[in-house]
């Protein structure tokens with residue numbers, strides 16, 4: 001029987017640990033606070049931002065969302081970030097991506113002070129991760145590592161094949177897992193759109209991480225029996241048989257892969273809850289560091 005890696009249960013375990021840390025901070029007069037900025041009215045982004053706020057509330061943290069219209073200029077957005085950068089009550093700043101096309105994402109992400117960059121997207125934090133230094137690790141890669149370790153599939157010594165080289169998942173995950181550290185020290189292969197014969201690589205993997213954003217692309221014939229498969233995808237596909245007319249599927253073809261894999265993370269209920277929990281963890285870390293010096 002295939003093991004279903006329950007991201008919700010693992011993230012509940014981490015949240016219970018975080019509650020104690022938050023209580024300790026509160027006793028020192030610090031309540032961790034995350035402020036999100038949402039530009040425009042994309043329903044998926046709005047829903048992610050709401051989930052992040054709710055997660056803060058449930059843990060006894062503070063949260064705030066600044067909704068800005070689609071027409072917001074780059075300098076207006078920069079001014080908002082500047083204000084939050086100087087507000088000592090705000091420990092984490094998150095600008096929800098994607099941004100409208102007239103705003104330069106790099107300029108915006110670079111304006112968030114590295115010590116409040118709980119997404120881990122600032123070049124200073126990216127550099128620290130690449131160098132193996134303590135930093136804010138981007139939430140999805142950090143969640144995947146925790147998920148593997150806590151479900152009994154420690155990456156140490158394993159061959160991990162990551163499919164997808166995005167700045168948010170594939171690239172930072174590859175760096176995180178190849179460092180000579182606990183819960184890492186893996187042999188990492190990164191496949192991408194330039195890879196010829198993807199199956200040649202995925203069939204050699206002990207662990208596959210599917211993070212290319214293409215529905216149900218990793219199929220049963222691409223995995224070795226006994227492989228562990230982490231599905232980062234969350235693709236909305238039309239399905240008239242569902243009440244809402246659509247449903248979410250991952251980047252993995254669950255039905256065929258689950259027949260061969262030893263363990264698989266489902267969509268939904270896999271990586272998604274882990275990502276939000278790691279955002280909470282990064283915000284608590286930012287709050288703890290903010291008053292320590």
Ligand code: GUN
Pocket residue numbers: 094095096097098119139140168
């Ligand atoms: N949009 C999709 N994923 C993310 C994320 O991890 N952080 C931010 N800020 N925006 C996103």
